[in-house]
Amino acid sequence: MKISLFATCIVDMFQTNVGKATVELLEHLGCEVIFPNGQICCGQPAYNSGYVKDAKEAMKNMITAFDDAEYVVCPSGSCAYMFREYEKVFADDRQWAARAKRLAEKTYELTQFIVDVLGITDVGASFNGKVTYHMSCHMTRLLGVKSAPLTLLENVKGLTYTELPNKTTCCGFGGTFSVKMTPISEQMVDEKVQHIIETGAKYIVGADEGCLMNIRGRAERLGAHVQVLHIAEILNSRNAEVHV
Amino acid sequence: MKGTIQNRESFIRQLSSRLQRSAAPKHVERPQWGYTPQHKTLQNLSQDELLAVLQKQCTRINTNCIVTSSADLATTMEKVITDNGGGPIMAWQDERFDAYGLTSLFTQTLPEKQIELHTWDPAVGRENIALVEKANIGITISDITLAESGTAVLFSNPNHGRTVSFLPTKSIILIPKSSIVPRMTQAAMQIRERLQNGETLASCINFISGPSNSADIEMILVVGVHGPMYMTYIIIDDL
Amino acid sequence: MPMKVGDEPFNNRVGEGIQNTFMRSAVSGAQDRLEKNRQLAVEELSNWEEWRSLGEEIRQHVLANLDYYLTQLSDQVAARGGHVFFAASAEDARAYIANVAKEKQAKKIVKSKSMVTEEIDLNHYLEKHVGCSVVETDLGEYILQLDDDLPSHIVAPALHRKKEQVQESFQRHHQYEGSERPEELTKHARKMLRDDYLTADIGITGCNFAVAETGSVCIVTNEGNADLSTALPKTQITVMGMERLVPTFEELEVLVNMLTRSAVGQKLPSYVTVLSGPRQEGDVDGPEEFHLVIVDNGRSEILGSEFQSILQCIRCGACANICPVYRHVGGHSYGSIYSGPIGAVLSPLLGGYDEYKELPFASTLCGACTDVCPVKIPLHELLHKHRQTIVEKEGRAPISERFLMSIFGMGSSSSGMYKFGSKVASSALKPLTKGDHISKGVGPLKNWTDIREFPAPKKERFRDWFDNRQKGDH
Numbered sequence: 001m002k003i004s005l006f007a008t009c010i011v012d013m014f015q016t017n018v019g020k021a022t023v024e025l026l027e028h029l030g031c032e033v034i035f036p037n038g039q040i041c042c043g044q045p046a047y048n049s050g051y052v053k054d055a056k057e058a059m060k061n062m063i064t065a066f067d068d069a070e071y072v073v074c075p076s077g078s079c080a081y082m083f084r085e086y087e088k089v090f091a092d093d094r095q096w097a098a099r100a101k102r103l104a105e106k107t108y109e110l111t112q113f114i115v116d117v118l119g120i121t122d123v124g125a126s127f128n129g130k131v132t133y134h135m136s137c138h139m140t141r142l143l144g145v146k147s148a149p150l151t152l153l154e155n156v157k158g159l160t161y162t163e164l165p166n167k168t169t170c171c172g173f174g175g176t177f178s179v180k181m182t183p184i185s186e187q188m189v190d191e192k193v194q195h196i197i198e199t200g201a202k203y204i205v206g207a208d209e210g211c212l213m214n215i216r217g218r219a220e221r222l223g224a225h226v227q228v229l230h231i232a233e234i235l236n237s238r239n240a241e242v243h244v
Numbered sequence: 245m246k247g248t249i250q251n252r253e254s255f256i257r258q259l260s261s262r263l264q265r266s267a268a269p270k271h272v273e274r275p276q277w278g279y280t281p282q283h284k285t286l287q288n289l290s291q292d293e294l295l296a297v298l299q300k301q302c303t304r305i306n307t308n309c310i311v312t313s314s315a316d317l318a319t320t321m322e323k324v325i326t327d328n329g330g331g332p333i334m335a336w337q338d339e340r341f342d343a344y345g346l347t348s349l350f351t352q353t354l355p356e357k358q359i360e361l362h363t364w365d366p367a368v369g370r371e372n373i374a375l376v377e378k379a380n381i382g383i384t385i386s387d388i389t390l391a392e393s394g395t396a397v398l399f400s401n402p403n404h405g406r407t408v409s410f411l412p413t414k415s416i417i418l419i420p421k422s423s424i425v426p427r428m429t430q431a432a433m434q435i436r437e438r439l440q441n442g443e444t445l446a447s448c449i450n451f452i453s454g455p456s457n458s459a460d461i462e463m464i465l466v467v468g469v470h471g472p473m474y475m476t477y478i479i480i481d482d483l
Numbered sequence: 484m485p486m487k488v489g490d491e492p493f494n495n496r497v498g499e500g501i502q503n504t505f506m507r508s509a510v511s512g513a514q515d516r517l518e519k520n521r522q523l524a525v526e527e528l529s530n531w532e533e534w535r536s537l538g539e540e541i542r543q544h545v546l547a548n549l550d551y552y553l554t555q556l557s558d559q560v561a562a563r564g565g566h567v568f569f570a571a572s573a574e575d576a577r578a579y580i581a582n583v584a585k586e587k588q589a590k591k592i593v594k595s596k597s598m599v600t601e602e603i604d605l606n607h608y609l610e611k612h613v614g615c616s617v618v619e620t621d622l623g624e625y626i627l628q629l630d631d632d633l634p635s636h637i638v639a640p641a642l643h644r645k646k647e648q649v650q651e652s653f654q655r656h657h658q659y660e661g662s663e664r665p666e667e668l669t670k671h672a673r674k675m676l677r678d679d680y681l682t683a684d685i686g687i688t689g690c691n692f693a694v695a696e697t698g699s700v701c702i703v704t705n706e707g708n709a710d711l712s713t714a715l716p717k718t719q720i721t722v723m724g725m726e727r728l729v730p731t732f733e734e735l736e737v738l739v740n741m742l743t744r745s746a747v748g749q750k751l752p753s754y755v756t757v758l759s760g761p762r763q764e765g766d767v768d769g770p771e772e773f774h775l776v777i778v779d780n781g782r783s784e785i786l787g788s789e790f791q792s793i794l795q796c797i798r799c800g801a802c803a804n805i806c807p808v809y810r811h812v813g814g815h816s817y818g819s820i821y822s823g824p825i826g827a828v829l830s831p832l833l834g835g836y837d838e839y840k841e842l843p844f845a846s847t848l849c850g851a852c853t854d855v856c857p858v859k860i861p862l863h864e865l866l867h868k869h870r871q872t873i874v875e876k877e878g879r880a881p882i883s884e885r886f887l888m889s890i891f892g893m894g895s896s897s898s899g900m901y902k903f904g905s906k907v908a909s910s911a912l913k914p915l916t917k918g919d920h921i922s923k924g925v926g927p928l929k930n931w932t933d934i935r936e937f938p939a940p941k942k943e944r945f946r947d948w949f950d951n952r953q954k955g956d957h
Contacts, residue, residue: 009895012945013905014938019945023952035949041895046888048848050870050880054892061896137849170807174847179930181845183494183501186934187811188847217935220920247561247760247773250579252554255569255779259550259725262787268550274730277540281533282737301750364767372767373715377681393751402765406714410707428751432736436696445563445697447763448714451755456707459747460623460639461665462646463513469622469669470676471707471754 001118002032004069006062006107008079009041010209018209021236022075022110028236029118038065042082049176052089059086063099071117072107075232076208077139083107084143109139110232111207115148122155127237132164132201134192134215136208140168149207149231156234164204165195173214189218196226207231286392286426291483294391294424298479301394305454306467308476309394311421317480318349321416324476325381328414331360334376335383337403344418344480366402373407382412382472386419388434392427393453396477400448409452415472417452420482486602486820486834488633493818493841500812506635506643510813513642517804520748521855528744538741539859541734542795545726549786552695552728553777559698563760565773573603573780577612580605580687580720583774584613587718589684593676595702595709596621597689598637598798599724599778601820602833605687617687618679620708622672629656635814635822637800638746643813676708686712686770690723691798692738693775696731699759700775703739705752713758719770721758725777726786726794732757738797741857745799781833789868793828795858800825802852802862808845817842824852828865836872840879843869887927908940 003026011019023033043058063086066072074080083103090100114120133153139145153161172178172188179185192215196204204219204226206212216228260268286297295311302309312320325333331354335341341350354361362375376382384404386396396417400406409415425431428451439445456471467473489496500506525531545552557567570576584592592615594600606617606628619628623641627634629652634640641649646663653659653671661667688709692701700721702709713719729735735757743749762769785794803809803823814822819830819839827846831839843866852862874880880888894900915921915928916939924932931937 007945013908013940016941016943016945016948020948023949035946037946038898040898040901043895046891048867049888050874051888052871053875054888057892057896137847137851141850141854170847170849170851172807172847174849177844177847179927182930182933183497184808184811184845187501188807213938214935217937220936221934247563247565247567249557249561249567251569251571252557255571256550256554258783259553259786262783263547263550264787268554269548272548272551275544277537279533279537281528281530281537284530285528366765366767369767395751400766400769401763402767406710406768410710410714428736428740432732435732439697445759447759447761447766447769449757450710451751452753453751454753456705456753458622458669458706460621460626460641461649461668462509463516463639464665466665466669469673469706470620470711
């Protein structure tokens with residue numbers, strides 16, 4: 001199966017290891033991975049801040065970049081959802097509506113793709129350690145992917161899963177919210193980090209690099225002894241420990 | 245008596261214009277709703293099963309629920325009254341008390357025991373309020389009873405003062421087992437049916453589920469705020 | 484703006500909210516409990532999504548036919564001998580109610596909890612223009628009124644108050660000598676209010692739902708205060724937001740059930756009271772005169788707009804009970820009697836962007852509110868619509884942000900610009916970088932690094948790695 005990887009700008013610039021793990025994981029599962037070079041950003045930061053016109057330019061670029069793709073797979077629930085949202089954004093745009101709809105229909109978040117499209121629930125990964133999982137808002141509620149990541153984690157050999165209290169509560173990232181409303185964001189991410197610490201898990205895992213960057217950044221600042229990992233890194237781990 | 249309506253025309257015109265039409269429609273058909281989950285809730289339960297649902301719900305709403313046979317009703321009622329500290333009592337004026345065999349309790353047994361009982365009497369007007377305000381117990385009857393929520397439905401009329409179920413410290417509601425329906429859905433339908441059959445709508449319909457309560461101070465539940473502090477349902481097995 | 488709470492700018496209000504540790508622990512405790520109760524109550528129904536669809540359908544149908552149903556409602560109320568007043572503005576509503584009060588030579592008015600009367604600031608107006616006392620009878624509102632404080636939650640207005648503060652208020656105003664135990668405080672309020680009910684000339688209530696077919700108003704309480712406020716005084720005035728109605732008893736039933744399950748997790752509250760007109764001939768209690776005041780006050784401007792779905796709201800407060808922002812800043816931060824997500828959408832519509840332009844941005848658009856809304860209002864989408872309106876139609880965004888976003892637009896739509904920018908990012912940010920972190924950012928990065936570490940951009944971007952790998956370099 002040929003899939004076009006939508007890596008996201010955060011992964012491209014900051015979390016390259018997540019991109020690498022995603023590619024290796026998909027290849028391990030028998031996919032051929034293509035990286036359409038024209039891709040930049042889905043437009044979410046501008047769109048969510050109310051700059052819909054500015055965001056549309058970014059969106060058109062993405063629609064063009066992924067026009068030929070058979071499946072689009074993205075290691076971020078929020079960015080994948082943004083592609084789904086294009087259908088609505090361009091609904092009244094005669095020139096772009098059909099292409100936007102096509103893109104929306106063929107886009108999947110990584111774990112959703114593995115479970116729903118590939119029909120795989122055990123990726124053959126092994127990982128030693130106690131792990132807790134944060135359910136990102138857009139992936140859980142807007143994209144509606146709730147069980148896929150947990151199903152996949154359940155089948156990782158050696159992994160001990162412990163539930164995060166208030167696991168679906170927002171971590172306080174919210175894109176530009178994190179810098180526009182920093183004092184509120186701080187309270188939210190503090191409570192999230194507190195809950196993570198309470199679980200006693202060594203690893204906090206998520207499927208959205210935006211949220212993870214927020215949680216990681218705060219956990220590091222607070223000196224919390226917890227490692228923040230993307231789910232692709234766990235699922236791509238065939239050794240006892242992950243190396244990042 | 246006919247009431248009045250003021251400022252309607254311009255107000256409604258503004259709404260119609262926002263809804264992009266020149267005037268309000270003359271008639272609107274209520275649609276067939278796409279979903280009707282309310283009818284499926286507690287569907288197909290026997291009267292005994294509904295009673296069990298009601299009893300269980302009473303444990304969750306601080307309500308004492310006693311089931312009695314018609315024959316034992318007077319004895320049960322007397323005990324409940326005594327347990328609740330006796331009189332003064334205010335009861336609705338209702339022929340059903342007689343039909344349930346409570347007349348001798350109300351007119352003989354209680355007075356003999358120095359338990360004061362008053363019956364709501366429209367002829368004496370506001371005097372009723374003075375009496376009900378001082379009453380320890382108010383006694384009313386449920387016309388329709390909702391199993392799911394543990395709710396008694398009381399209809400006001402000249403003989404059924406609204407305040408009898410609110411002003412006394414304790415409330416006793418008689419519930420004929422035959423009046424139990426699954427939930428508010430059936431009550432709403434019954435009320436509409438009665439209206440369509442030409443009955444007048446009571447000026448006050450109370451759906452009462454347990455005693456008055458509040459959690460307004462630090463979310464701590466306190467039972468008994470403005471209305472009754474104690475609630476007893478006496479269920480009469482009339483089937 | 485009457486619905487406005489306080490004069491502090493948004494950031495100060497938020498700062499005060501965050502500093503208020505009691506309020507915050509009260510709010511988070513209440514949220515956890517109310518949300519858990521809500522979940523249990525909706526799970527009991529097993530088909531909650533069907534209920535939500537039904538609730539949404541009913542509300543949308545009513546809004547689409549609001550002119551018809553309000554006509555029907557007013558006809559029915561009048562047929563039962565009630566008086567209906569349509570108030571286009573808060574001022575109209577206040578003036579009418581004040582006139583009734585003057586006519587009745589009212590000395591005392593008892594009032595049961597109503598958001599719309601808060602919105603039109605009725606109490607102060609009546610006290611000033613009629614000279615009567617207005618006593619709030621809902622326990623929470625009663626407590627707030629003693630100190631002229633304002634509600635911080637739609638359903639639990641005094642959520643931000645400690646029991647010791649309540650005790651202190653009672654001491655100051657009533658020479659109360661009891662303890663701070665809620666039972667004892669409540670008993671005191673019961674005693675005080677009993678007398679008020681019996682001596683009041685007028686009872687004022689809000690309206691959870693009106694029933695168009697029968698001209699009825701339905702009021703929902705756990706305390707029974709609405710019942711006493713309407714059963715004892717000779718005149719009843721009910722004030723309703725114009726959208727708060729249903730076609731018949733059958734829809735009333737559905738929405739009352741959804742309201743109380745969503746608000747506090749109850750199947751039904753202790754009292755659901757349906758009042759139709761004044762007392763009937765021969766009735767001893769209940770009002771001799773009944774007035775229904777139907778308030779527009781900006782709502783009709785929402786009707787027919789892209790924000791119409793906010794009028795579906797049944798004021799359950801479930802959105803506030805799950806909102807992670809409300810959790811940390813509390814109700815008063817919203818600067819409006821309407822707090823939480825519903826407040827962040829509604830306040831700018833009723834009160835204008837001048838006062839409330841920050842509210843739509845005080846959200847992560849996490850969508851939790853939308854998920855719990857019993858009538859499926861897409862709250863987070865409406866917040867987003869506000870943002871778009873503020874930025875694009877109103878042009879109210881800061882210039883620096885506009886500039887940044889246009890750069891973003893260019894950078895993320897032109898491959899060349901992005902490739903260049905992202906490639907040089909690593910070296911451009913080098914002076915700020917320590918190891919693989921940035922701890923002290925400048926410009927837009929400063930707010931981020933005020934509280935968190937920021938990752939340094941990688942020298943080799945993912946796309947470079949992928950390219951090289953394709954070429955066989957890895």
